[in-house]
Amino acid sequence: MESPAGGLRNTSVVVLTIDTSEVYIIVSLSSRTDTQVIYIDPTTGSLHHDQKLGHDVFDSQEEALNHITNGSKFVIKNTIRAKAILGYTVLGSFGLLLLATKLTASIPYLPGGGCVYTIIESKWIKISLQNPQPQGKGEVKNIQELTELEIDGKHYFCESRDITRPFPSRVSVKAPDDEFVWNGWLSVGFKRIGLDQHCVILLQGFVEYRTFGSLGQQDGIVALIARRSRLHPGTRYLARGLNSCYSTGNEIECEQLVWVPKRDGQSVPFNTYIWRRGTIPIWWGAELKMTSAEAVIYVSDRDPYKGSGKYYQRLTKRYDARNMGINGNQNKNNFVPIVCVNLLRNGEGKSESILVQHFEESLNHIRSTGQLPNTRLHLINYDWHTSIRFKGEQQTIEGLWYHLKSPTISIGISEGHYLHSRHNINESNDDVVVYNDDIIGFFRLHVHQNGVIRYNCADSLDRTNAASYFGGLQVFTEQCRRLGIFLDADVALKQTGSPARTRSGTDRAWKRFDMTFEEFKRSTILSPVCQLADLFLIAGDIHATIYTGSKAMHSHILSIFSEEAAKVKQFSVAQNVRITLQRRYNNAVLDSYRQKQLEMFLGIRLFKHLPSVSIQPLHVLSRRSGCLLKPIASIDASSDDGDSLLSFKQKDLIWISQQAADIIQLFIYLGEPCHVCQLLLTISHGADDSTYPSTVDVRTGRDLDELRLVLEGACIARCANGTNMVIPISGPVSDDDMAFTKNKASKPSQKTKLPFLYDFEGREGELDFLTRVVVLTFYPSESTTSPVTIGEVEILGITLPWREIFASEGPGSRLWERVNNVKDSHPYVVSLTNDVLPPGKSDTTTTTTGMDLLSGDDIISGTASQPMTEISLIDHGYIEDKISQTNAIQTKDKDKDSKVEVEAAVAGTGAQQYISCFRMLTASHGSKLGFIDSMKLEIERLRLNLSATERDKALSSIGVDPSTINPNALIEESYIPSLCKAANALAVLGQASREDKITSAIGLDPIDDEIDIDFWNINRIGESCCSESCQVHIGTSTLTSSSQSIYICSACQRKVCKVCCAGKGAVLVLQNQNRVGGTNVNERCLTMDGVICKLCCHDSVLDALILDYLRVLISERRGSHAETATYKALAHVVGRNYIAGKKESSDKNGAGKILEQLLDGEESLAEFPFGSFLHSIESASGSAPPLSLLAPLNTGLRQSYWRGPPTISSTEFIIVIGSLSDVSGVILLVSPCGYSMSDSPIVQIWASSKIHKEERSCVGKWDVKSHLTSSPELCGPEESNKDGQGQTPRHIKFDFRNPVRCRMIWIKLSIQKVGSNSVSFENDFNLLSFDESPASGPGRRASIAGTSESLPSLHAKRILVVGFPVKADVRRSSSQRSEHANSIKNWLEKPPMLNRYKVPVESEKLIENDLVLDISPSSPTAAGFRLDGFNAIKPRLTHSPSKSESLVTGFEHRFISPPVLNIQVLTLKGLSEEMMVIAEYRIPEVKIGTALYFDFPKVMSSRRVWFRLVGDVAGFADDPEDGGDAGRALAVGLSLLNRIKLYYYAHPADLGRWASLSGI
C-alpha cells in the first residue's frame, strides 16, 4: 500500500486477545506519532482509555505491546492486524469491532494531500462478554446478520481530509457532513473516550481515479467520487422516492474532480463538477406482483408531495454558491438552479408515466407554495428508452446534450488552485480562500458551481448512470480545456508546440455541446473519454449492487466511443437478461434482509431489530482501579488479601474462607464514583454447590460513614460453577418510605394483580452518582458447615462523564447547561451562596436565608418535586389550596444536611392537591373509580410529582385503600393483552417518528413544529368540551376549557376543539393501520400535520395513548431525578456557585501548565474522580465542598476553598488514591485567604494500603508555621492580580524522605485552638483575626461564620498527592503445588453428601399465571425447586419518546429502576383452603435456560404447591422472533409452565441405579 505523502507512517491497528480473553486495541495513527491502547471491558464491552502516558499511551506500538503482555509472548492468544477501525458497538452479550484489513488507495494523493482508501477486505471481531444479559434468539440472529453486511469494495474513507463535502472542503475532517457518514453510530464509543480520530469516517459508494494524457501533453488526473446519502438507506423495493426524512432512495452525490499533478512547491490547478442522482422526490413505490413481469408503480394518494420542498431546500443549501462566500459576479440574480433530468418513459399506457405527471405536479406544487424563494426548479423530461428505440443511441445522446447545454453552462463548475504555503493567503481579490487545520497550504477558488443537475429514472440506476456519463463527459472536456489539457484530436495531431498556441478563437468554451455525436467522436482524443467511461461503468455497477444486489444493466452505451463497442453490445443483451432475473430474486428474497442490515449498521430502528440492547452499556467500577479496603482471610495462605476477587484476570478463581460457614464481608472501593446498578457474581465452588453463600446484603455509600442498606437478603440460587449471575440493585429507599411500605405489607391483603400495564407500586430508590463504597455481606446457607467459597465479584454502575465535564467538551459541556437549567427552575436555590466569597464581597443573603448555613450543601434535594406541566390545577380554579410561594418545592430528600423547616413549610401541598383530585373524581363518579378515572388520577399524581409511596400515604390519610385505585386491577383482564399490544405499538411508532425527525434535520435548518396538540393530548380531570363551535362534543361540562382553538378533523372534516381531539399518536396509529398488503408508502408517510377527533378514533387507541402517557410521565419523573442527582453530584465536587457561574469552558491549558509546574515531572495521583476521601469530612458553613480539595485545578471558583468548622481543631483526611502508587509527597495549595500564625496547621501524614489504622505508617510531621517565616508570601490574602492565570499558585510541598508504596494517604491537619493552650498572640495573628476594620485586613471570615468568625479554623484550597503509579500486576504467581494446595483441591473435588433428585409430580397446570403442582402422596417430600432462567428480554423501549427526555445523560431507566421479579411459593394452610406464602425468592438475572436451584426454608409437607410470579412483569417482553407481538399480557418467556421442577435431597447410595435417572 502506498504511503500517503505527508503522513510519516500508515495507520496500524493491532487487536490483541490475551490468555484471560481480554481484548486490547492498539492504534498507531498516521496523523500522530504515538500509540494508544484501548481496553475492551470483558464484562460490559465498554471501551476504556485514560489518556495516560505509560499506562495507555506509548511512544510506539512495540512499547504498548510489551506493556500489555509484560514482554511475554505466551500470554497472547490471538493477534489481528488491520489498517483502520471502522466501528465498534456493544450489542447485548457481544462486543463487535469492525476493522478494515485490506485497503486500496483509490485516490492516493488529492490536491493538497490526503489519500482516499477503498476498503477491499474488512472483518468483524465478535467478542463474547461476561454480562449475562438475556438475549433473544431473534436478536442473536440479527446481530449475526449485521456482521454479514457487505462492506468490501463499497465503502471508503480519508483519514486526513473531509471528503463528505464537495472538494475542497473548508471543514475539518473532524466535522463531517452527517448525510454521508455511514458509521456515525458505530463510532460513538470512540468519541466517548475522547478518541474520535481512531475510528475513520466511513462513506458508502464509489471512488476511483485515472491518469490520462494526450499525445505529448501534460497528464491530468480525473477522479470520480460518488457519495451515497444515508438519509434514506435501503434497497430497491423498500426505499424508493421520499421518506419522512425528506430524502429519496438511492440518492447519490457525484463529483468529477480533474487536476494536473505538479512537482513539489508548485501550485496545483484543479476543477470540479458536482451532480446528483436519486429516485423521484415524491411519495411513491413499486410492488412486485407474482402475476406480472413488471412491478406496479403507485403514488401515495395522501400528501404525495409532502417533504418534496424540504428535499430541494437541502439541495439548495448545499449547492448555493453564496454559501461558499463567492460574491455576486457570476451569480447575478442570487438564484440557485436545480435542474431535474427525468429519464422515465412518458408514453401513453406506460406505467412510469404516472410518475412523470406527479413529478411535474410536485414541482408546480412547490412553486405555488413559494417555500423556496431562492431556488429555481426546472424539469427536463427526456424519455431515454423510447428515444433509443426510435432514434438510436447516437441521436439520443445528441438530444441529451441539446437539453443539458444551457443548464450545465449556467450552473458551471468550481475551479481553483492549491497553494502549498499560506504565505500569500491575504492577497485579496474576488477569490475565495479555503483552508483548515488539516492542510498545510490553502485553496484559492476563482469560480464556483452554483446549483446542481439531478438525474433520475425509476430506480436511478441504469438510464441515470448512462445519461449522467454523457452529461459529465461534456463537462469533462471543458474541465480539461480549462486546465490546459487539450483533447482536440486534430490539434493534437497537427501541433506539438506549446499550449499557448491554442488560446485561439477556435477553442471556444463548451464547444462540444454543439457537436453531433460523430463530430464529437472525430474531433476528440478518445482515450481519456474511455477512461472516464470506465470509471462510470464501475461506479454504475457498485451503485446497482448496493441498491439491487446486482450489476448495472444497459451499460454498453457507455462504451460507445470504444473500439469494441459492437462486441460489448452483443454480450450485454445476454447479460441484461441474467441481471433482470437476479434482481427479481434479490428483490423478492433479500431486500428486507438487506434493509435490516443497513438500518442496524446505521443504528436506526434498533428498538425493533435489537429490542433489549443497551445504547450505553454500564461500567464495571470494581475493576482496574477498584480495590478491597479490608483484607479478607483465605484458607489458602498463598492467596492475596482477597484483591483477586475483583480481578478479571482470575475469573476462574475459587476463593475459600478460612473458617467454616463464616459470614464474608467485602468492603469494595470503586475505581470511580458512580450510581451502582448491578452486582455481578461469578458463582464458584467445587463439586458441591452449597459452599457458595445463599444470600447477600448490599450497602452503598459515598464513603464509609454514609453506608446505606440497598438490598437485604437477596437470594443467590445454587447453580453450576462459573455461572454469571446479575443481581439488579436500585438506590436506597428512604427510611420513611421503607417503614411505610413495611407497615402496609404487614396488613393482610388478598392477592394483588400483576402490574401488566405499569408498576403501580413503583418503589423509588435514590440516585447518587458519587457512590464510592460498596459493602457486600455474604451469608452461607444454614445447611452447610463447610468453608464458604466465592468467586469474582463485579459492581456495575453508571458514571458521569467526569473527564468531559471538567474539560467542558462534548457531552460534558451539554451537561453543564442542562444542570444549570435544573437549578434555574428553582428560584430560591439561586440566591444561596455556599462557597466562600472573596474578602469584601460578602453576600448578605447567606445569612438572611438562614437555612443552608449548616450544610452549604444539597439543600435543593427534592428539586424534582415541581409540577412538570405548566398548566396547574389552579388555572382551572378547581383547587383552592394555595401553593406556597416556594413553587411547591418539596424536599423529600433525606440527606442529613437538609433542613427540616423547608420540608415542613412546603410538604403536603402536592398531596393535598392530589386528594382534591381524588375527591373531585369520586364526587362525580361515585366512590368506586373506573379504569380510565384511575388512570387519570395516576397521571395527575405524576403531574404533581408524587411518588407511589407519597400517593399511598395521602390516600391512607383519608382512609382510602390505595389498591382500590390501582388501574392494573380495575381493567378487564381480557382487555389487557390488546391494550398492552396497542401501547407497545404506539411506543414503536413514536420512537420511529422521533428518529426520523432527528435524521431529517440533517442538512436543514432546524424546524419547530410545536403545536397545541401533543402526542397524547390527555385531558385533565374535569376538563371537557365546552366550545360552542366544536362539532364533536364529547362529554358535557359547564367548565370553561383552557383552549379555544378549533381544528378540523382530517378524517370526518368536523370542527373539533382541543379537548375533543385525539393525540398526535392516534394519527400515527391510523396511518399505520391503513397500510394494506405491500403498499407501505402510507406506513412511511408519517404526516403529523393533521389532527383527528376522538370520534374517528377507536377507543382502544385512546386507551393506548393514556397508558403510554402514564408510562412517559413515570419515565420523565425518573429522568428529572437523574438530572437532579447529576446536579447534586457536581455541586458536591465543585461547589454550587461554580455551576451557576459556569458559562464556557475553563482555561484548560493554563491549568494544565500550572499542574505541570507543580508536579515537576511526577503525576497527580489523587485527583477526583480517581481519588476520593474514605470518610465524611466536616466543613464550615459556606465552605467549598470537601471534595473540591481533590478536584482538578481548573474547576471551582477561584476564590472558594474548603474550611473546617471553627469548633474543630483537627481533621483527618483519608485519601484513597487512583491506583497503587509510589507516593513521594503531598502538595497543599494555600487558600486565597492565606495562612496566619494562628491558623497555620500542623500536618501529619501516614500511608497505608488497607483501612486499618494500626497498619498505617507515618511518613512525616510538618509545622506550617515554620514555613511561614521562610516563606512570608504564604501569609495573608492572595493578591488579586488581574489575570492570576498561568502563575503557580501558593503552595507547600511535603516531601517524603523515600517514596512510599501505598493505596491510601492519611493527612491530619491540626491547629491549636485559642484557649485550649497558652498560645502567645503574635502581632499578625491579632491583625488578621480580630481586627475587623476593613482597612486593616481582609476580614475573611466576617461574612460567613457569624459568631465564630473570630476563631481560627482549618482551611485549604487543594491537596495533591504526587508520585508515580505502579503497574498493577495481579497475575497469580504460579500456583504452588504445596501439600496445602493439594488438600484444598481434594476438598473442592469432594462430591456433596447428598444429591438432588426429582420429585415426581402428578399434575402440573397454570391457573391464571400461577403454576400449581400436585404431588402424589407416595413421592418424597420436596426440599426445593429448580427454575430454568426465563426466556424473556427487558426491552429498552417501553413508551413513546417524551419531549423532555434527558438525552444528554442518556441513562437507561431500566438500569436505574430495574424491573425485578420474585417468585412466591404457596401451600395450603393446614387443612383449610387458605393459601399461605411459605417463601419468596428474588430472581437473579442469568442467561436463558440456566438452571437455578432454590432450597425451601424447610421440607415441604404439602401435597399441593403454587408458584407465583410477582414483581414488575411489565418490564419484560418476548423476543420478537418468538412471537413478541402476540400481545399476551404476560410475556410467554415468563410462563412458569415446564420451567419448575421440585427436588429432594438423598444420598446417591440410597437410591442405587435409580439415582442416575432422576438426578436434577
Ligand SMILES: [Zn+2]
Ligand atoms: Zn369539543
Ligand SMILES: [Zn+2]
Ligand atoms: Zn373526526
